Amino acid sequence: MTASSAATAVGMRPAGYALVRLGQGRFLLHRRAAVAAGVLTLALATVCVAYLCVGESNVPPADVLKVLFGQPSANELVVGTLRLPRMTVGLLIGAAFGIAGALIQTVARNPLASPDIIGISQGASALTVGAMTFGITSYAVLPYLSIAGGILAAALVYAFAWRGGLHATRFVLIGIGFAIALRSVTHLFLTKGDYLVAQQAQIWMTGSLNGRGWDEAAPLAWALLLLLPAVLWAARAQRTVSMDDDTATALGVRLGRVRLGLVLTGVVLASVATATAGPVDFVALLAPQIARRMTRTAQIPLLCSALMGALIVVVADLLARRLLSPTELPVGVLTAAVGAPYLIWLIIKGRTGGKA
């Protein structure tokens, strides 16, 4: 009797979680995920300092820190005006792609389902490039067209995959079909369009951070800040969609709405990021899967996916700047070089369930 009541008093909290109390709120924190987030943050901070140090002219880390903390430095221009805003854009789009991939992969229950595979990036490209060839080249308009293109493509894929419910595999396959079709449309615009415009569009389409500054970083930061509540909601809602439909419904989840909410959040994040830097391929595909392998959580961890996405983009852009220096590569070339083999491996492995 005493033994059983003692056991009850200890209580059965899901293994590996810690309870966090914040005022009235109580949250479960996955210990391994928390450690992974810490490690990733440290790695990211290190890489960021390296990013700011290394370049055409190398700046000592002490000077970089001076600039970061607002003290006067001779390297103010190189670090503060050129590298820092570009890096900030890289961090933000990386995080946005990482979360977008995590959410869409969760809903589709398939690691292949990321915005750059299922047509969202291609929708953004098609509309943006189309507008460019029709003479709309203002950067005040193009990002919005890009966002609209991404959302439109996602809506079409969603509508076609819907048959009295969202069928996950159909969603992915239809998405891949749309991606191919939209890519052709983009190429049609490119061949029809003016040579100079086509070249400009081509660079954007590969995904590049070249020349991105505070003008791009600020609206991106605002957009992500506005999406933060949706992301916080998604982190919780994700738990329930990882079960089968019947079980989730039995637990009182409005599956249709939750899925739509998750996909919508992911699509908007991916579209906003694409609007800023072009479709930086494979970040959304890679980041969540690597993050999940680190945390071993039952669902894809959002914070770690965001950190991993940011890490991938910043490292890739650092390499893109330096690898063939003084020639600069678009960052998308680097992410594709890592991502494409991974994608092939995923397909060869023949498993669509997520974790290996």
Next chain:
Amino acid sequence: MSRLTARELTLAYEDRTVVHELDLAVPDGRVTVIVGPNACGKSTTLRALGRLLKPKHGAVLLDGAELAKIPTRKIAQAIGLLPQSPVAPEAITVADLVSRGRQPHQHWWQQWSDEDERAVTDAMERTDVTALAERPVDALSGGQRQRVWIAMALAQETDLLLLDEPTTYLDISHQVEVLDLVRQLNHEHARTVVMVLHDLNQAARYADHLVAMKQGRIVAEGHPQDIVTANLVREVFGLASVVIPDPVTGSPLVIPGEPWTPASRTDVAGGDVPGRSPQGVERNHRQRTNAVPERSAPEETPRHGTDPNTTAPPRDPAATPRTT
């Protein structure tokens, strides 16, 4: 008294009607078991009782209110449901999965309470899976996994519990274990249980209230002692049988007619008329109709996907005309 009732319930998958104007009152605090041949609509009915399927006509009522009009989260606080083949998130641990049963009681800002902790601990102790708490669900045996899923449904702490073939894939000792657990839960907390079972004899043993369905309609319902007869078995399953009292419990025990023997081949060769065998038992039924669910069910039910019972037309056309 019945908190959960079905009124003129018509259920259909797209255009195919599976259940016709079914009326059912689930007795409170009792174990109700629905039985019937494959594709009779029993799982479909259970799904509708748990709002997984929207009725085409009629309604399911919970405390007098239509299920379709109650927020699904509210329903989840009153009705727990374990589907036939639930899928766990990959690599999830036992305690993590069981704790998801608390979902309908939690809030965004209140993701874990003492109440949750107590309910999860309790559910795991009851189903005897406490020792497995940190193991991944993927790594468990079929019997253990089923106990974990039941623990999840228990952690939901609902007055009503719907179980869709909870004994499928389990060997006989685990089947008995699960059914005993169900009975214990019903006894200790007066929980209302509705189960779909394939095995008529298990149903007769464990049910307080037995519902026999055929072709989307209820043929008979009541206490097993009162309704399970050779005639009912013939009518519902198209099976010749002898019903004797269970030597252990006294509940009705259905013994199917004599099995096929080489001698019976000449009896039925060329003829398709039942009841010709010299023994006077329609033993050729089994041979031709394959309508012995309690034996063939585990092999027939696929491991994944939806139950073909509910999505395929009756497989057994031979069984039906003969019994009408």
